[in-house]
Amino acid sequence: MTSFYLLSFATSAYFLGFWLLVAHAGTRREALGRAGLAATWSGFVVHAAGIGLRWYESYRLPGDVGHAPFANFYESVVFFGWTIVLAYLMADLRVRRRILGVFALPLALACMGWAQLSGREAIEPLMPALRSRWLTYHVISCFLAYGAFAMSFCVSLMYLIRARTQGGGRIGIWSGMLRLFPAIDVLDDMNYRCVAVGFPIWTVGIVTGAAWANYAWGRYWSWDPKETWSLIVWLVYAAFLHARLTRGWSGRATAWLAVGGFAATLFCYLGVNLFLPGLHSYGS
């Protein structure tokens, strides 16, 4: 399976890119930042090719098991890694700050590392309930939103670090790196932008999930833990978007709210499968 080697290459490229960006943050040498970004871009392209190839390979297998590569935990975590890097690169194209990668790439690396270590890269046939066109639409929209929310989390962390040091607190090791950070109101704006981009996609994810559930089980909403947590995530980010309209709820408070939103997102993705019973059984 060539796709597995492509994904391993992507992981290595992200790893290299991450350390180059850390070196860039430490030394503030532009060349290192450019090299780190180039490594990340090459990893991203190969990553996409790997996912596409896995899709193609599944149709080449005997036994008519072909399906979009979003069906089990391995496949979902590989795609999550890709959407995180996608969100990071989009953000980088806008604000051109390599330093964002120091925060975003560890998340992508964690996903890819987990996938590689799980040793479950074999392509599995789909169970009857998953054999639906909705699978592709549902998973793609959910994970694109996950990626945007992950980026909002990274930006919120940067905001909180920046806000803490700006208040005249200890600067120490951060001083060099902080000069590479975007300005604090740019961070605040980026955070809002990430959530504003992710929220409608997340809505599409929930709606396609409901439509699919209605075809498969005859009910569009059954308060299954995964459904409920997806609603919780939606409500938290809806609160985030509305909080920005009110006075007194900006900056640090909304950054914390975005951190909370991402925690809920992670629980929706992982926690529900690991700890709670339900219909989204790919984690088991």
Add this chain to the structure above:
Amino acid sequence: MNSEYFARMRASLTRGLRSLKLTLISLFLLAGSSVIGTILPQGLPLSEYERRLGPFGARIIGILQLSDMYHAWWFLGLLGLFALNLAACSLHRLPGVWRQVLHPDPAPGERWLQGRPCHCRWRDARAPEALLPEFSNIFTQRFGKVRHGEVRGVVWLFAQKQGWSRFGAYITHGAILVILLGGMMGSLGGFRGYVTIAEGQIADRFYLDDGRQSRPLGFGVRCDRFAIERYENSDRPREYRSLLTILENGRAVPGLTQVPVRVNHPLRYRGLNFYQSGYGLDGYLLHLSVSPRAGGGRFEIDVPSGQKVGLPDGTSVTIAGYVTDFDGQGPAAGLDLHYPDGGHGRAMAFQSEHLRAGDGDVPYDFRILSVAQRWYTGLQVNRDPGVMFVWVGCLLLVAGTLAAFYFSHQRWWLQLRQDQNGTLVVFSAQSHRHTESFARRFDALCRELQSGSSPERS
């Protein structure tokens, strides 16, 4: 005085109901309380909660209806409050936004323009009439439709784009209300049930999910066949498929015979939906070879599950138990034998040649030659009159959020006022979102407008 008091009360109540604070509170309360139902198992009997959590915990669960918390009075109340807040706030704000987008004031006062987030001004030696064509040109190139006019000696230009995106928020709010309405219609006017039909049988009633009540379907459903399709060289199921025929007054409805119903592919008839959701073994027919141990000719018999079959000597055979796979060696059955003298015995029958029943006290050797299995299919049956509302609401929800967050209402105002030295140009713009990149584009446009004139900073 009393009426004044009530008027004040009512005013502060409506203010509270439409406030953003209430929106945030209800969003957080809904999100926070929803967590409970994902951690606490739902739908267990109270005695079970008492066993796990003790009498005090069970009492709290009983009072707050936490065993079915998403339908508990307080959760529904919270949803109602949320819906009320949504409606009140939208109704309060929509008229203003409507006016702003459809009937904007194209020539607001200069002080108001100075208060816009993007603002610049400069002087030009020429008269407004000389400047207007050039500015009008740039505006038209950028924004398409441009309005202009003159009021109180001031020549103005006004353009706006994507004004409709301002309605995205209200479409989203309306969509949520439509979805809630659809959900309410579904739970009040709909039902969910279950029916099992054995191959070859006809069902005309189904069982409701809650309680043991059964209801007539109003027509007949025959299961012609149920099949499990597996992946090649694997025992993983690929598809569950029932072939169903709809019968009206005992006759098959044309076009609705042997309709395949699969997971993800339901059948809809007369407002009822049938979903493939389960299956099981209804019965089986064992084709047995019987060899008398005392000698004599071997013969074959068919034994259906649940039925007594007699042998030539008067012994009767029934199937006591059956497994499709015994120890990896294929099917096996336990048989009950009743002898003519009133005694009884037990025997095993296997299909595999490698297994032999060792019972010495049974006068026959049995072997399974073949097994015919009869399946039953399990179908979810439901009627949901609200589902169309839910889908319309979902479409509006997606359209509304996309409009609200992916587009922004942008407005530009340009005013030219003549004074003794020439013209004072005032240029302002506002976007209800995307302020940073919008500001950059505004600055570029400001430079472009100035480059044609002779700017003097003021």
